[in-house]
Amino acid sequence: MTRTDPPLLRGLTRPRLRTPAPQAASRRDFLRLAGLTGAGAALAACGVEGQGGKQKVTTSDVQKYWSGKARTGTLRWANWPGYIEDDRATLKAFEKATGVKVTYREVIQETAQWFGRIQAPLSAGQSIGFDLMVMTNGIQLEKLRQLGHLAPLDHSRLKAFAANAGAEYKNPSYDPGNAFTIPYMSGITGIAYNTKYVKEDITSIAQLFDPKYKGRVGMMRDSQELGSFGMFLLGVDPEKSGPADWRRAADRLRRQRDAGIVRKYYEQDYVDAVSKGDVWLTMAWSGDVYSLAGPDVEFVVPEEGGTLWTDNLCIPRTAENPVDALTLMDWLYKPENIAPLTEFINYIPPVPAARPLIEAHAREAAGEEKADLERLSASPLVFPAEADLKRLRHYRRLTQVEETEYQKLFEPIPKGS
Amino acid sequence: MAGRSRRLAPYLMVLPSWLWLLAFFAVPLVLMASLSLQTGNLVDGFRQTFRWQNYTDGLHAYGGAFARSLWYGLLATVLCAALSYPAAYWIAFRGGRRKTMYLLLLLLPYFVSYILRTVSWKLVLTDNGPVLGPLRGAGLLPDGFHVLDTGAAVVTGLAYAFLPFMALPIYVALERMDPRVVEAAYDLYASRAQAFLRVILPISLPGVLAGVIMTFVPASADYVNAEVLGGPGDTMIGNVIQSEYFDTSAYPTASALSFTLMAILLLGIFAYARALGTRDVLEAARP
Numbered sequence A: 001m002t003r004t005d006p007p008l009l010r011g012l013t014r015p016r017l018r019t020p021a022p023q024a025a026s027r028r029d030f031l032r033l034a035g036l037t038g039a040g041a042a043l044a045a046c047g048v049e050g051q052g053g054k055q056k057v058t059t060s061d062v063q064k065y066w067s068g069k070a071r072t073g074t075l076r077w078a079n080w081p082g083y084i085e086d087d088r089a090t091l092k093a094f095e096k097a098t099g100v101k102v103t104y105r106e107v108i109q110e111t112a113q114w115f116g117r118i119q120a121p122l123s124a125g126q127s128i129g130f131d132l133m134v135m136t137n138g139i140q141l142e143k144l145r146q147l148g149h150l151a152p153l154d155h156s157r158l159k160a161f162a163a164n165a166g167a168e169y170k171n172p173s174y175d176p177g178n179a180f181t182i183p184y185m186s187g188i189t190g191i192a193y194n195t196k197y198v199k200e201d202i203t204s205i206a207q208l209f210d211p212k213y214k215g216r217v218g219m220m221r222d223s224q225e226l227g228s229f230g231m232f233l234l235g236v237d238p239e240k241s242g243p244a245d246w247r248r249a250a251d252r253l254r255r256q257r258d259a260g261i262v263r264k265y266y267e268q269d270y271v272d273a274v275s276k277g278d279v280w281l282t283m284a285w286s287g288d289v290y291s292l293a294g295p296d297v298e299f300v301v302p303e304e305g306g307t308l309w310t311d312n313l314c315i316p317r318t319a320e321n322p323v324d325a326l327t328l329m330d331w332l333y334k335p336e337n338i339a340p341l342t343e344f345i346n347y348i349p350p351v352p353a354a355r356p357l358i359e360a361h362a363r364e365a366a367g368e369e370k371a372d373l374e375r376l377s378a379s380p381l382v383f384p385a386e387a388d389l390k391r392l393r394h395y396r397r398l399t400q401v402e403e404t405e406y407q408k409l410f411e412p413i414p415k416g417s
Numbered sequence B: 001m002a003g004r005s006r007r008l009a010p011y012l013m014v015l016p017s018w019l020w021l022l023a024f025f026a027v028p029l030v031l032m033a034s035l036s037l038q039t040g041n042l043v044d045g046f047r048q049t050f051r052w053q054n055y056t057d058g059l060h061a062y063g064g065a066f067a068r069s070l071w072y073g074l075l076a077t078v079l080c081a082a083l084s085y086p087a088a089y090w091i092a093f094r095g096g097r098r099k100t101m102y103l104l105l106l107l108l109p110y111f112v113s114y115i116l117r118t119v120s121w122k123l124v125l126t127d128n129g130p131v132l133g134p135l136r137g138a139g140l141l142p143d144g145f146h147v148l149d150t151g152a153a154v155v156t157g158l159a160y161a162f163l164p165f166m167a168l169p170i171y172v173a174l175e176r177m178d179p180r181v182v183e184a185a186y187d188l189y190a191s192r193a194q195a196f197l198r199v200i201l202p203i204s205l206p207g208v209l210a211g212v213i214m215t216f217v218p219a220s221a222d223y224v225n226a227e228v229l230g231g232p233g234d235t236m237i238g239n240v241i242q243s244e245y246f247d248t249s250a251y252p253t254a255s256a257l258s259f260t261l262m263a264i265l266l267l268g269i270f271a272y273a274r275a276l277g278t279r280d281v282l283e284a285a286r287p
Helices: A006-013 A022-044 A059-066 A089-098 A111-123 A139-146 A159-164 A205-209 A223-233 A243-258 A270-276 A286-291 A322-332 A335-345 A354-364 A367-378 A386-391 A400-410 B002-035 B053-094 B096-111 B114-125 B132-137 B151-175 B179-187 B192-221 B224-229 B237-246 B251-276 B278-283
Strands: A074-078 A101-105 A132-136 A181-194 A217-220 A262-266 A281-285 A297-300 A306-314 B038-041 B045-048
Touching: A059 A322, A074 A322, A089 A101, A089 A322, A089 A335, A111 A132, A111 A139, A111 B237, A132 A139, A132 A322, A139 A306, A159 A322, A181 A205, A181 A223, A181 A270, A181 A286, A205 A217, A205 A223, A205 A243, A205 A281, A217 A223, A217 A243, A217 A270, A223 A243, A223 A281, A223 A306, A223 A400, A243 A400, A262 A270, A270 A281, A281 A286, A286 A297, A286 A335, A306 A322, A322 A335, A335 A354, A335 A367, A354 A367, B002 B251, B038 B251, B053 B096, B053 B151, B053 B192, B053 B237, B053 B251, B096 B151, B114 B151, B114 B224, B151 B192, B151 B224, B179 B192, B192 B237, B192 B251, B224 B237, B237 B251
Parallel strands: A074 A101, A074 A132, A217 A262, A217 A281
Antiparallel strands: A132 A306, A181 A281, A181 A297, A181 A306, B038 B045
16 A cells, blocks of 8 residues: 555544445455454364373472472462461461461362462463462362372472371372372361251251241352252262262252252352351351351251362462472471361361370360360361261262263252253 | 655554454454354363354353343343432532532442442341341341342342443533523423423433443443342353353353353344434443
8 A cells, every 4th residue: 555545544533424435345344354364264273272281190290390499488378268277376387487488368269260260370381379279179179180280299398298197188089199289178068057047956958958948048159069968968979979860969959949948059158148147057168167157156967978078288380489388288297287277277187196286285275265175176077086987978089071961960050040 | 754654643543552452352352252162171172163052052051141131231220320310410400519529429439349349238238237137126027038149139239330330421411411401491481390301301311321331231241249149040141151261161151152142232232222323322422
């Protein structure tokens, strides 16, 4: 083009006239054509590349990841609300012992949502702003492993873990050889209810489906938690369930929703709702009820069963301070470090040696604190007995195909369709 | 030389905005269109298979959520118009020298983050909270009555969130009106009602119509209000799209749903503009 096309100039600089000049049409045609060609090319372009990484970890992988990495003195930790003391005593003790300064953020409310937030930066190889995070064993942790988003752990630097972790916390089925994760805490999914409003003992999952509590029941949004409770109601062990069981459970849960029994499907905000009395009974995580909920809220493991899950410490591959993260992971496995944390958060510590320490502490304490600690050290929710463990079930590990089917059944339920 | 640069100047001036549109609108749009026709999963990757069923599947599974979004958007828009017209009218005609201050008061809540404002409603409206608690205590509420986690809470939340988008265009249209026109109406023996219905309202209508678009479009695509204030029966399409993207990483489904929503809204706006004339709609935006 040697001269400026006057209509183009007008088109760019002035409001469009009501009747466009004929030249303008040809320009538009050109743009349309160009746009279509480009769009067509892009549409046909290959899709998003699969990122399935290696799941088997060799010593050389570990060496390759950790070589040249050194302690920096800072650590950014992403965790769930209510998972540490209000005054962050554990972090202060860690800082004092190691000199590593910890930035602690309670940014995880739900695994699926958290996964959605970190997935894009991780697959682009970017930092997610955290060096350590806590992930529940389940669909999303499995995905992080499959996608190769987690740093392989250097077990030569996890001496305390090797020495003190309980046998059932080593080499779990969801992470063979603890290649990428070590447990932070375990907990039980059961029922919490507000005794101010519920005038009977809650003992069973069937009560969550009782029309008497129409509009007063809270369920969890997480599809594994939700599906498991549907299966418990039907007498099915989630870990041994198949697609036919899933369909029946989904159908039952859908009827519960459509009958107006469920007021809302919650992330961790169920604690607030049940404490205030917006819902009277709700699916709940064991420790939350002690550390976060109001005084009227009780927790029970239903007679049909409850889910025993493990939250795991893991390092995103793009972490900027992985050595500091590893240091904290190992430090937590010293009984004297995890005992005070357990006393506050009331979840199941993966270190059996923490129990005698808490018992000893209870003997020394006085008054209300003593009663609290005695309750804690005897609590089947923090130190489950063999008989209790028999009633507890695990999530089912799902293959990629199964996961698609499972999600298709349960994931729309909280969304009202 | 000078002549040439003068000829190039307009291009150079629009270049940044063109590049901006290209990089942050056109390219993502095309990528998303491509994604909406793919199949696969996050771990194995997504491949282009031109699966148009993604669209029909999405409509089939979430048709209810689409309908609900449009319905809630409409209700919120009507509510917004009903609330903001009198307010804008009062400020424009009775505001006097304090007009600016009243406008500022109207906008003041919107200086706080959107999410924070919505979550605050949750605290206010909770069953035994500062509003419902005393009413319940006084026996004024039927058993089991609650506001939180209902469709009504979502609609009013939406109306509250998008109120300025309605109030400002109406205010601009009213403020710009020549007062002599109204005086002329009175001179010609119009009653107050007649003057309003036959002079003021028609002149301010472009503002209302612009406000309707600016409220309806974001309100029906919103997901925050349904998430925070709604129950399981109040899910809007925005929530579904959000959760398909971030919770299940079902990118093709989410893209297909997004495009369907966009198509519905565009067709709606197009029909609306056709019926009323674009001039009227754009009128309010003119300085």
